[in-house]
Structure formats: C-alpha cells, structure tokens
Amino acid sequence: EAGVTQSPTHLIKTSGQQATLRCSPISGHTSVYWYQQALGLGLQFLLWYDEGEERNRGNFPPRFSGRQFPNYSSELNVNALELEDSALYLCASSLFGEQTYFGAGTRLSVL
Amino acid sequence: AQSVAQPEDQVNVAEGNPLTVKCTYSVSGNPYLFWYVQYPNRGLQFLLKYITGDNLVKGSYGFEAEFNKSQTSFHLKKPSALVSDSALYFCAVRSYGQNFVFGPGTRLSVLP
Numbered sequence: 001e002a003g004v005t006q007s008p009t010h011l012i013k014t015s016g017q018q019a020t021l022r023c024s025p026i027s028g029h030t031s032v033y034w035y036q037q038a039l040g041l042g043l044q045f046l047l048w049y050d051e052g053e054e055r056n057r058g059n060f061p062p063r064f065s066g067r068q069f070p071n072y073s074s075e076l077n078v079n080a081l082e083l084e085d086s087a088l089y090l091c092a093s094s095l096f097g098e099q100t101y102f103g104a105g106t107r108l109s110v111l
Numbered sequence: 112a113q114s115v116a117q118p119e120d121q122v123n124v125a126e127g128n129p130l131t132v133k134c135t136y137s138v139s140g141n142p143y144l145f146w147y148v149q150y151p152n153r154g155l156q157f158l159l160k161y162i163t164g165d166n167l168v169k170g171s172y173g174f175e176a177e178f179n180k181s182q183t184s185f186h187l188k189k190p191s192a193l194v195s196d197s198a199l200y201f202c203a204v205r206s207y208g209q210n211f212v213f214g215p216g217t218r219l220s221v222l223p
Contacts, residue, residue: 004154033211042215043155043201056210090154092211098143098162100203100211102154 002027004103006091012109013081021076021106025093031055032074033100034066038087046089049074081110113138115204115214123220124192132187132217134202138209144185145203145211146176155201161185172196192221 005024013019025032034046045058049068063079072093078085088107092100114137124130136142143162147155159170166178176187185202202214 035213043213045210045212048210092155099145099157099160101157102147104154 004091004093004101006089006103006106008106009104010107010109012111014111015081015083017081017110019078019081019085019108021078021089021091021108023074023076023091023093023103025072025074025091026095026101029093029095029101030072031094032068032072033092033094034074034076035090035092036060036087037090037105038084043090047076078108083110086110113204113206113209113212115202115212117200117202117214117217119217120215121218121220123222126194126221126223127191130189130192130196130219130221132200132202132219134185134187134214135183136185136202136204137183138204138206140206143205143207144176144178145205146170146174146185146187147201147203147213149199149201149216151198158187158200192219194221194223197221 007022031050033048035043047066048056052068066076068074086109088105090105092102094100116135145160146158149155159168161168161178169175174189199216201216203211205211
C-alpha cells in the first residue's frame with residue numbers, strides 16, 4: 001500500500017512568486033493535514049481538510065491557502081512568497097483521526 | 112485549546128542506558144496521544160499511540176510510553192538506547208473533532 005506522497009520534493013522560488021505543493025493521502029484516508037517546519041523549529045499547523053472541506057486553520061496569513069479534491073488529494077498554495085516561507089512542508093493523512101501518516105515533505109526555498 | 116509541551120530541547124544519553132523523553136499536554140476532553148520520530152531530511156514516522164485502555168503503550172523499535180492522566184503526561188521511554196535512536200522526537204495530542212497539535216520536539220542524541 002502506498003504511503004502519503006508529496007510533490008515536488010524540492011521547490012525553488014523567488015520572493016513574490018507563487019508555490020503549489022501537492023499531497024496524495026493514503027488510499028481511503030479522508031483527512032489531510034498540512035504543517036510547516038522551518039529550520040530548527042517544530043511543526044506549525046497550517047490547514048486541515050476532511051471530506052473536501054476546510055476543518056481548521058492555523059495562525060498563518062491568508063496567502064497560505066489550499067483545497068482538497070474529490071479523490072481526497074490536496075494542494076497547498078502559497079502566494080506572494082516571502083523569504084521566511086522557506087521551510088519543509090509536511091502533509092499527513094488520517095482516517096477518523098486516530099493516527100496520522102506523514103509524507104516525506106516538500107522543501108521550499110525562497111530566494 | 113490543545114497544547115503540548117516537551118520541556119527538554121535536547122536529551123543526551125549513553126548507548127545502552129535507559130532513555131526518557133518528556134511530554135505533557137493540555138486538552139479538553141479525552142486525549143489521543145502520539146509519539147513520532149523524525150530522521151534528518153525525512154518526514155515523521157509513527158512510533159506509538161494512546162487512545163484508550165492500558166496506560167502503558169508499547170510501540171515500534173522497542174519504545175514505550177506511559178499515559179498518566181493525573182499528571183497529564185505521556186513520556187516516551189526505552190530501556191536500552193541505541194546510537195541509531197538519535198533523532199528528533201515529537202509528541203502530539205488531539206481530542207475528538209480537533210486537529211493534531213505537536214510539541215516543539217526533543218532532539219535525542221545517543222552517544223556511543
């Protein structure tokens with residue numbers, strides 16, 4: 001069974017550009033979570049999607065947005081990129097919230 | 112509001128010695144508690160969870176954790192540490208209908 005997959009592995013952008021990160025959950029999982037892990041810091045909760053709807057949002061500006069598709073895959077969009085957006089972005093999926101499974105992450109570098 | 116504290120940024124232990132990584136939490140309702148491990152440039156790997164039942168939970172790679180409701184703690188333990196256990200460890204909590212909240216992480220270094 002495939003785990004949580006994220007693409008791309010690495011993404012290099014310049015300030016002001018937009019970034020799109022993608023996540024495919026484990027088959028059958030309906031919830032997708034996005035986290036930001038900046039260098040040397042812990043995981044900061046970004047977004048939680050379940051059954052296609054946004055269930056909760058962390059303390060991030062509106063230029064961080066996303067969506068969940070009918071097949072439960074998800075996109076995270078970051079507009080007007082800033083240098084401090086450079087981080088590892090982790091996606092996780094779960095079913096009924098008992099346990100999350102993480103992808104390997106997308107490393108976003110903003111130059 | 113849910114929160115997780117990991118009071119130690121760094122834990123150093125000699126190989127073969129027991130290790131403990133501490134976690135305390137705050138949540139309304141019954142907690143679901145988790146431990147994850149992160150190796151360099153990798154995502155998080157699940158170690159163990161407490162949902163209900165026996166307070167002592169056994170997980171992957173010989174790790175275990177004890178749920179203590181009165182102290183709101185869920186400390187991670189291993190009887191004999193290995194150098195390969197060196198990694199970043201995260202405690203997480205959620206209650207029903209809420210998202211997962213992670214602690215800040217504790218870096219474990221096992222010295223040969």
